[in-house]
Amino acid sequence: MMKISHFPAMVLFSFLVSVVFGVLGKDSPRDRLIYGAKVFGAFIGFALLLGWLMYPLPW
């Protein structure tokens, strides 16, 4: 059994999804790398942003 906290789980999830999106979404290796990095950054960035925005909420 693997206990994992929120952030590593999110990073793992984002990385694997970004790899697949990059491979399927673009045709050249360079475009794939750039697109995958963008998707990964967007996943992490939006998750952190939403986390900070929701931080003051009481529930």
Added chain:
Amino acid sequence: MARKRAESEIAVKPKAGPSRATRIGFCVAAWTVPGLGHLLLGRRWRALILFCSILAMFFLGLAMEGEFFSRQSDSYLQTLGYFGELCVGLAMPAAGFFGYSGGDPFFVSSDYGTAFLVTAGMLNALTILDVYDIALGRKP
């Protein structure tokens, strides 16, 4: 002159691709083992990356005690989840065959694990569509 050229371009027959049955066969292969469809179509590196990524996601889901949904559930969402997980192909029945009991919903990482399992299936569904596009000649 321009019209004649346009007509001659239309008259050129496209290169014959695989038949419909073959394309469906590629899709079935892509469903059973992630990346197998790409491998059969000659995209070896793409196949390897997809195989590793999707199965890594699936095995991480198992390690986190993600839940296998049942088709006979009362909840439509759980039924959808069942079909989502089934999209990963033979890995799901294989996990059951090798003794995976379907997850422990009270385990601390179980919800993450379930998300990983369903997402692995969804990513494989995208892979199947990609294989169909490649077999049809829409993608390189």
